Amino acid sequence: xxxxxxxxxxxxxxxxxxxxxxxxxxxxxxxxxxxxxxxxxxxxxxxxxxxxxxxxxxxxxxxxxxxxxxxxxxxxxxxxxxxxxxxxxxxxxxxxxxxxxxxxxxxxxxxxxxxxxxxxxxxxxxxxxxxxxxxxxxxxxxxxxxxxxxxxxxxxxxxxxxxxxxxxxxxxxxxxxxxxxxxxxxxxxxxxxxxxxxxxxxxxxxxxxxxxxxxxxxxxxxxxxxxxxxxxxxxxxxxxxxxxxxxxxxxxxxxxxxxxxxxxxxxxxxxxxxxxxxxxxxxxxxxxxxxxxxxx
Amino acid sequence: xxxxxxxxxxxxxxxxxxxxxxxxxxxxxxxxxxxxxxxxxxxxxxxxxxxxxxxxxxxxxxxxxxxxxxxxxxxxxxxxxxxxxxxxxxxxxxxxxxxxxxxxxxxxxxxxxxxxxxxxxxxxxxxxxxxxxxxxxxxxxxxxxxxxxxxxxxxxxxxxxxxxxxxxxxxxxxxxxxxxxxxxxxxxxxxxxxxxxxxxxxxxxxxxxxxxxxxxxxxxxxxxxxxxxxxxxxxxxxxxxxxxxxxxxxxxxxxxxxxxxxxxxxxxxxxxxxxxxxxxxxxxxxxxxxxxxxxxxxxxxxxxxxxxxxxxxxxxxxxxxxxxxxxxxxxxxxxxxxxxxxxxxxxxxxxxxxxxxxxx
Numbered sequence: 001x002x003x004x005x006x007x008x009x010x011x012x013x014x015x016x017x018x019x020x021x022x023x024x025x026x027x028x029x030x031x032x033x034x035x036x037x038x039x040x041x042x043x044x045x046x047x048x049x050x051x052x053x054x055x056x057x058x059x060x061x062x063x064x065x066x067x068x069x070x071x072x073x074x075x076x077x078x079x080x081x082x083x084x085x086x087x088x089x090x091x092x093x094x095x096x097x098x099x100x101x102x103x104x105x106x107x108x109x110x111x112x113x114x115x116x117x118x119x120x121x122x123x124x125x126x127x128x129x130x131x132x133x134x135x136x137x138x139x140x141x142x143x144x145x146x147x148x149x150x151x152x153x154x155x156x157x158x159x160x161x162x163x164x165x166x167x168x169x170x171x172x173x174x175x176x177x178x179x180x181x182x183x184x185x186x187x188x189x190x191x192x193x194x195x196x197x198x199x200x201x202x203x204x205x206x207x208x209x210x211x212x213x214x215x216x217x218x219x220x221x222x223x224x225x226x227x228x229x230x231x232x233x234x235x236x237x238x239x240x241x242x243x244x245x246x247x248x249x250x251x252x253x254x255x256x257x258x259x260x261x262x263x264x265x266x267x268x269x270x271x272x273x274x275x276x277x278x279x280x281x282x283x284x285x286x287x288x289x290x291x292x293x294x295x296x
Numbered sequence: 297x298x299x300x301x302x303x304x305x306x307x308x309x310x311x312x313x314x315x316x317x318x319x320x321x322x323x324x325x326x327x328x329x330x331x332x333x334x335x336x337x338x339x340x341x342x343x344x345x346x347x348x349x350x351x352x353x354x355x356x357x358x359x360x361x362x363x364x365x366x367x368x369x370x371x372x373x374x375x376x377x378x379x380x381x382x383x384x385x386x387x388x389x390x391x392x393x394x395x396x397x398x399x400x401x402x403x404x405x406x407x408x409x410x411x412x413x414x415x416x417x418x419x420x421x422x423x424x425x426x427x428x429x430x431x432x433x434x435x436x437x438x439x440x441x442x443x444x445x446x447x448x449x450x451x452x453x454x455x456x457x458x459x460x461x462x463x464x465x466x467x468x469x470x471x472x473x474x475x476x477x478x479x480x481x482x483x484x485x486x487x488x489x490x491x492x493x494x495x496x497x498x499x500x501x502x503x504x505x506x507x508x509x510x511x512x513x514x515x516x517x518x519x520x521x522x523x524x525x526x527x528x529x530x531x532x533x534x535x536x537x538x539x540x541x542x543x544x545x546x547x548x549x550x551x552x553x554x555x556x557x558x559x560x561x562x563x564x565x566x567x568x569x570x571x572x573x574x575x576x577x578x579x580x581x582x583x584x585x586x587x588x589x590x591x592x593x594x595x596x597x598x599x600x601x602x603x604x605x606x607x608x609x610x611x612x613x614x615x616x617x618x619x620x621x622x623x624x625x626x627x628x629x630x631x632x633x634x635x636x637x638x639x640x641x642x643x644x645x646x647x648x649x650x651x652x653x654x655x656x
Contacts, residue, residue, distance in 0.1 A: 038428050087619055093427065094357060095622055098559050101552050102618045106611040113604035222548070226435075233432065270443030273436030280433050281421045 009137045010255045016143040016212065018251025019150035023205030024228035025235075025243040026157065027077075027198025033174040033238030034194055036093060040100040041080055043225015044107035045199055049073040049206035050122065050216040051111055057123040066125075070203045077199025078192055086188065104222075111218035119217045122210040129211050142211045147248075149208070153201065154244055161240065166193060174238060223269065227254075230276045236289025245287065250275065305633060310477075317469055326467070329582045334469045336581065337574035339533045342476040344557045344569040345483055346526035351555070352563035352628070353487055354519040355499030356423070357431045359551050360415075361527050363438030366546035367414055368407035368528030369535035370445060373460035374453060376403045381462040386455055393452040400464050404475065404532050411528025412521045414441075419520045423513065435548055445543040460541040472533050479526050484566055486522065495519050499564075560617050560624050568626030575625075580610055 024046055031039045052072050056065040084103045088096045128142045161167035169190045172180040181187050209224065210216055228243075231250050235242025250272050257268040264271075279286060317334070324330060343361060350356050375398050377385055386392035398406065422433045444450065446457040454460075466472065486492055494515050497505040506512050535541045553576075561572030587606040591598045617624070 036428070038432065084615065084619065088622075091622060094351075094563075095618070097357075097428070097431075098555065099615070099618050101555060102611065102615045105552060105556070106608070106615055109604065109607035109611045113602065113608045116603060219549075226439075226548070229432065230436070233429070266447050267443050270440040273439045276436045277422070277433055277440075280425055280429055284425060284429060
């Protein structure tokens with residue numbers, strides 16, 4: 001009991017962070033599955049959602065500002081695709097990736113300009129930032145909601161991918177870009193919808209994540225973004241359940257390293273990458289990834 | 297053009313460049329923005345060329361440059377802090393455990409060697425990965441290195457998360473130019489050698505290159521190690537320029553910056569990387585400065601001009617380059633005097649003909 005009481009907060013925090021990473025990781029994994037692009041700007045879209053919430057909630061009530069944040073984030077994600085990725089569709093893959101890095105740089109600099117680089121206090125969302133106690137440890141409601149909400153959203157997403165027309169189109173495009181184009185699938189709208197779904201989940205992830213961490217800075221999207229990407233790779237890029245499993249695993253491991261007695265806090269970020277390298281060397285396609293064979 | 301004459305012309309240009317720099321240093325005050333740009337530009341040029349060797353010439357998309365620079369910077373700092381100053385620098389670690397110093401040039405080479413050794417070791421597993429996976433794995437290694445150098449247990453060597461300082465630095469702008477120049481010259485010689493051709497073959501088609509008898513693993517490792525060597529030297533130079541070293545400064549953002557320089561200059565062009573690194577530094581540090589200051593025209597306050605606006609404009613420019621001038625400034629060509637010389641010759645000849653026809 002003693003043991004559980006000491007370590008439960010860490011594990012709870014891990015599960016909650018894991019859920020938030022999972023929501024971001026889906027954006028990465030879906031985009032990668034279809035475009036074969038590491039969308040470096042995704043973490044910054046997540047950060048932008050955080051700032052939108054800060055500014056919007058200052059001037060309007062929460063029941064308007066939260067939906068508005070989600071809508072604006074989705075629009076931002078869609079615009080990024082439209083402006084920065086679509087013109088490069090026929091370009092070599094490296095150009096698109098560099099464009100993604102450029103967008104990430106642009107979003108961070110815009111955020112820096114708007115806030116003068118100062119960290120902003122994230123607004124308290126009444127019900128979910130309340131604290132509850134489990135056993136002897138106290139935690140916030142958001143910690144408990146996150147995994148539940150994450151799983152609900154992911155089940156919905158998997159149903160969407162498996163059982164709807166657009167989901168079928170997505171699977172077709174990710175299997176073979178050119179052939180699906182020949183079959184009359186409108187590639188651009190499929191990609192657009194992928195970005196919309198990714199940004200929508202990132203917006204929800206940011207609501208949960210920043211409620212936990214309480215401040216937003218222009219670079220606060222970079223680390224969660226990278227970690228979520230690692231989660232996506234870990235689970236096998238292109239696979240939604242894989243990304244979720246990877247995200248929970250990374251979230252929990254990273255928080256276990258933060259346990260005071262272990263004295264490994266410096267490595268909590270580095271650990272994620274160590275995990276990445278191990279999985280890449282041992283099983284490059286990730287846990288649930290499909291095997292890809294290169295043809296000459 | 298005759299090869300000998302060519303060499304003489306380039307040598308003369310180099311001498312002229314150094315003479316110009318020397319004269320500038322005598323005339324302009326040392327705090328002039330120009331010198332900041334020149335110093336930082338020269339250092340970034342070296343790092344960008346080393347990254348170009350990997351990304352542009354060998355086709356290995358690596359994002360570990362900041363990590364190798366960090367190793368170089370720390371190696372340089374650790375071995376050159378004078379013994380008297382050690383107790384001040386390593387105040388939390390009883391003066392550290394290294395009690396000797398080496399000369400600056402030796403330390404620069406050591407910085408490169410340390411980075412190269414590390415690159416060799418991580419290259420063994422990592423270089424088997426392809427494109428994006430390689431990029432993300434090298435990025436991961438850079439982050440791990442950063443964490444390791446901040447680790448308290450290594451404090452007696454790396455000073456933990458505290459600054460390294462008081463090591464010898466340079467004042468004259470000639471020093472970074474000379475070091476970067478020599479390093480870039482070595483890289484150019486390498487690219488023009490048979491190894492360089494093997495690198496390019498790997499970039500263009502791995503399978504075809506392998507079929508031609510090129511040992512893929514060996515050449516990839518070679519390119520990776522050499523590139524990291526020069527990144528390490530570049531990191532040491534950057535440390536000298538900044539006068540302090542802190543692991544937290546070598547973030548992935550630094551790698552992205554260098555990557556953008558390489559892309560703007562043109563993947564696969566050494567001169568392109570050099571030109572764009574000077575342009576990049578000049579634009580970000582100097583020319584666009586005015587955008588950060590609140591300006592009034594008469595009593596009208598120019599809108600938008602606030603701290604940070606410079607960076608926004610700058611990143612928009614970068615996006616435009618990335619989207620519309622995908623090949624960068626130089627594409628994969630090199631800047632050379634040949635076309636200029638040809639132009640001159642043509643004009644000269646035409647004038648001769650004109651003169652000749654008039655005489656008749």
